[in-house]
Amino acid sequence: MTEVPSAVQRTIDATNAGDHEAFGAAFTPDAVLVSGGGFNGTSGFRFELADDLISRMEIQP
Template sequence: MTDIPRKDIELPHAVRVFIDATNHGDSEAFVAAFTPDAYLNDWGREFHGRDGVRSWNRTDNIGVQAHFDLVSADRGPGEDSYRLRLKVSGNGYNGNGPMEFELRDGLIAGLRIS
């Protein structure tokens, strides 16, 4: 996998995997970047656990050949939170969008896309 360009901060490993796995179509690595009890909220649509993440990935991410380009990144309000703006392209949503990540034990515990 390739390195993601650095922006304002050094991205945690799980967030780099989130982007790289998407860009390389690696669904197993993508899902493994999340905690077993992860929560994903995509504009109000909620997904729970790795099964929920896998479902979202199939319908809204790798399943529609999404590709992410990092536009900006900064720390969120919590100790292990990060806010990214990604340019998304592929056969689903296309455009810029903010994503807020909450990490726990080095994995993504929460992701809010709005």
């Protein structure tokens, strides 16, 4: 099983808890979100990390 990076786990936990502040705190100040046409249902995600924070999150189509 692949280990989930702590920054990614924090975003999952924050999402499940509805904690917007904790969600945002998992990202670098200059993080980039790339949406492959929006998110609705199951979809792949790709993350790039920097210093235990998410610097890029891509929602794949």
